[in-house]
Amino acid sequence: MNFKEFRLKELLKQIKKDSKVLNENEKVTILNKRYILKQLVGTGGLCDVYKADDIYDLHFNKESKIVAKIPNENLKSYKDIDSLLYSEYTFLKKLNHKNIVKVLDFGIDKKSNMPYIILEYIEGKLLKDIPFFEMSNKFKLNILKTLVSLVEYIHSNNIIHADINPSNIIIDKNNNLTLIDFGISKSINTQENIELDYTKVKAYNPKYCAPELLDNQLPSIQSDNFSVASICFEIFTTNCIEKANEKIILNNFEKIPFLLKKWFRDNLSYKKYDRTVNKSDIYNKIVKFFYFN
Template identity: 40%
Template sequence: MENIVLNNRYIIEKKISQGGFCDIFLGRDIYDNYFNNFSKVVIKVPTKELLQKEDIDAFMYAEYSILKKLSSKNIVKVFDFGIDPQKVIPYIVMEYLDGKLLNDISISDLSLKDKYIIFKELIKTLKYLYKNNIVHCDISPYNIYIFEDDLILFDFGISKDLSNNTISFNRENYIAMNKKYSSPNIIKDKVNFDFDIYSVSIIIYEFIIGSSLNKDEIENLQKKEFKSYFFKTIKFILSILIKRN
């Protein structure tokens, strides 16, 4: 899909990553050329498999509408949504993020100050989402960019706006989260904010113990149903911090 133009406006240049549902491309806005502004953008398009689903347009638009509703330095900025009439491809145009994925940064390399800053920004981001009735549903170090002292959360593909039911698509067709950081109840329970609290609790737990949890350690936490008082305490305190005014 590289080197094509969507809607006679957005040039897709090269693929920079691939998720469970979408391919992410580096691109340019042709309109910027008229103003001698050659800034980069990110263009998100569905994979070939996902394009076969009847409600793919609604799925993509749901993510766009959630991002359009949000305005925070800790949330990726969205610029546009469209459907190319010739290629019949829905797409989302977002800001290009510089920096590193949190997943690419070794926990052992983070100072206590670094961990505190990330923790503080995560709390701030979760409070903002909670205030706006948004559940991300897939918070993990793979969906967090770190740039200097800034933290930016992205990939709202399976997010849910609890205050808006006007956009309809079959959510069961679009469940592809990072299982390591996802609540064990995310499949069977109705979407709720505890999903995000669980995910961030795992990240903070890893920060405190100084290493990433492996699959067996995660499963042990889940099997004990949070009888690990250390983890349970983190989750409890985090819940209070997020939900208080």
């Protein structure tokens, strides 16, 4: 047995030993003797996200740049919990975009029967933690342009994200945007779905979701479009749509670039089918904005 084989064997022994102790306390910190959960880095309505180490990375003295997503207490009683996480895994495997988080693995822990997915770790800040009033117009327009491009790409793959909000967007040190958390996403072709009872699992962020979702309608292309417009309206005006009445919204349209006003009006409409996202149209308007300013 060479040194590497010996070291891997010792790591597995230690993990087995640790697993027994943790299981006695009904707490899982090691998944399938491979992924070691470290600090909690994110929590949502359905799942918790932990920075993690892969023992194979440790074996080869590599840094693990991964996170593990596991169900939280709100979801543990849900009967299709494994199907729900597997659904997110399959959606993310289908998508290949530089602004969408990469998924690496799916599994069900043999000791705890807990499903999990392993994702790349994205270094940065959540959009919700960045003061909008400090952003330059260029940065704001880049967020709009990127989100419009993203939803068009996601929808072209027959997927609806269903929960686009500033808590699910990471901005890195170079101001690049990454969309995360496809946990309640659905297929446009509902026959392919693992159906989630959206009325029981309150996973939406009411500040940014379309009004029809609060009336228990299913997510749609149009509800994703509303979420993008809602986020960008707040970025440009520092006013949240949820808390703004019609007068406040109209007054704050003065802060929206003129060429984009109609796009915002259409996509913030309570009439679902008024909403449309057109990447080339937005790109052209942004180019014109910089040309004339």
